[in-house]
Amino acid sequence: MFPLFIMDSTKIIVYDNTIETIERYGHDIVPGKKIEIAKMLEAMNVDVIGAGFPIRSPNDRETVQGVSETCHRATISALARCSHPSDIDQAWQSVASAARPRLHVFQTTRGMRGFEVCMSEKQVIESAITGVRHAKGLCDDVQFSAEDTTLLDPGFARELYREAAIAGATTVNVVDPPITLQEMLRSPGRRRNGDIGQSRMRDTVETIVKAVKGMDVMIGGHCYGPADPHMNAPIAPHSAVTAVHAAEEGARQLTCCVRGPRDIDQEGNPSITSLSLLSGVVSVLLGNRFRFGVTLQDMHKIGQILKSQR
Numbered sequence: 193m194f195p196l197f198i199m200d201s202t203k204i205i206v207y208d209n210t211i212e213t214i215e216r217y218g219h220d221i222v223p224g225k226k227i228e229i230a231k232m233l234e235a236m237n238v239d240v241i242g243a244g245f246p247i248r249s250p251n252d253r254e255t256v257q258g259v260s261e262t263c264h265r266a267t268i269s270a271l272a273r274c275s276h277p278s279d280i281d282q283a284w285q286s287v288a289s290a291a292r293p294r295l296h297v298f299q300t301t302r303g304m305r306g307f308e309v310c311m312s313e314k315q316v317i318e319s320a321i322t323g324v325r326h327a328k329g330l331c332d333d334v335q336f337s338a339e340d341t342t343l344l345d346p347g348f349a350r351e352l353y354r355e356a357a358i359a360g361a362t363t364v365n366v367v368d369p370p371i372t373l374q375e376m377l378r379s380p381g382r383r384r385n386g387d388i389g390q391s392r393m394r395d396t397v398e399t400i401v402k403a404v405k406g407m408d409v410m411i412g413g414h415c416y417g418p419a420d421p422h423m424n425a426p427i428a429p430h431s432a433v434t435a436v437h438a439a440e441e442g443a444r445q446l447t448c449c450v451r452g453p454r455d456i457d458q459e460g461n462p463s464i465t466s467l468s469l470l471s472g473v474v475s476v477l478l479g480n481r482f483r484f485g486v487t488l489q490d491m492h493k494i495g496q497i498l499k500s501q502r
Contacts, residue, residue, distance in 0.1 A: 203483050204445070204484045204485075209242035209449050212243065213242075223255040227255065227259055229450075230263050230266075231262060234265055236486055237486050240269055244256045253282070256287055259290075260286065260293065269295070269296045270283035270287035270293075272327070273298060273300070274299040280323065280330070284331060295327040296335040299337070299338045299339065301341075320338070321356070327360075333363075336361035336363070337364075337414065342366065349396060350402070350403040357409045362410065363411075365445070365447070366400055368414065397413060414447040450495060
């Protein structure tokens, strides 16, 4: 089973979400092209391919099914909401044929801060537990993510992630949302060195490491770049640096993507290129603590597909 990678403490697992996020950023790509991208990602030794959000559209369902039937070495992940059992069922139906299937369930938390329907901490935890248990009843490999993890109260984040792990999650993923222009302006000193996301990711990963201590669980890090496209900030390197800081604190899975046209990453995610090069430098500086096995052979081809389908 895939989580046995946990046995190798130096291995950095690469979760690529290029296909998973592709349609939200101006690309209208047919399932066949997405499957072609997935085959290239597998050839590049990507460990986990986020194949889509099956409940979202027939296109996503067809893509997840096609990637599951085509790629045999990589783990294939299907996305679903914890609070919607039908999401989880549809995701499993789409990914079940994969040699290494994964259900990635995520829990919304923004309602706690007034953006959506209000939820109490207790309700959020109960929803997460229910979603993870449902997914675990279908699939051995379950990833749990909570929206905007690094903005949550540390005590609440600790309890939420511990309960998700107890419920059966094999990977618990810490999500650091985009840094806003307001945050950058409030901290002008940090704007120069990109420390805002790095410090909050470090602190949160450290908290979650302690929360799941002694459990057979992998910790993941999903780091975004600046939210405002007009900022004079290098999006991919910024989030890649944050991701490597997460690895230093104990995260052994990092989410990234292939760059699209205009040299901008999907959602501000760190690019595979940035992570690969940066992790190599950091590994040398820290005494070869990390192993990052991705090759970059088909990066250009994938970028061309993204550009041609825009």
